[in-house]
Amino acid sequence: MISIVVPTLNERARITGLLESLSALPGEKEIVVADGGSMDGTAEAAEASAFSGRVRVVRCGRGRALQLNAGARAARGGVLWFVHGDAQVAPSSLADIALALSEGCVGGFFRLHFYDADDRFMRFVERTSHTRARRFGLIFGDQALFLRRDVFDSLGGFAPLALMEDWELARRLRPLHRKGLIRALETPVGTSARRFIRNGRLRTLMKIHTIKALYILGVPTETLRTLYEGRRGEKGRDANP
Incomplete structure (x- = not known):
């Protein structure tokens, strides 16, 4: 069975549609929504949806790493499968995951697509995001990573970081990536470009690359999260750096 783990924070406008599409996927599955303290009724909407028999909601503290774990x-x-x-x-998402695993892979990720831009x-x-992940194994959360449970557990899950938890896990997966055990699927997974639209495309991309560079240089992830979310504390729910 494939467990679909969905971290949420103030996603009420989108969560019902996502749960509907996940529930409709053919194949054995369960859906676990890990809500980080939404103030807009996201968790309640997930629980009250017509698909509640297939959806469990876990309430936890804010922080994507904490929610994913x-x-x-x-x-x-x-x-x-982290979505x-x-x-x-x-x-075809679940079927594509099953095929990759049946061919000996232990995990993989999807091809990023911005559905609203x-x-x-x-x-x-x-294109550059998919190339980076395919060639260098640097996979970010919006590329919908999937992993065998035993591999995830052996790595200790996501590190308790305020930001860049996906980069850090991808770094630990790189030996498996080099062996060809992490599959780059050509199947798309859509994500919102709302941060790019709201704050400017080039400006947002440069900000993301700056955060990456600062992380490599050892800047604390709490500081990076403040930089990423901005002065008004925008929720870190858009495409990850």
């Missing part, structure tokens, strides 16, 4: 602990499947709360998934700049971001 809480969801993984509650999951019962032998495979974990952001603003995602749009392809109908189809322009040349955003297509450039999509």
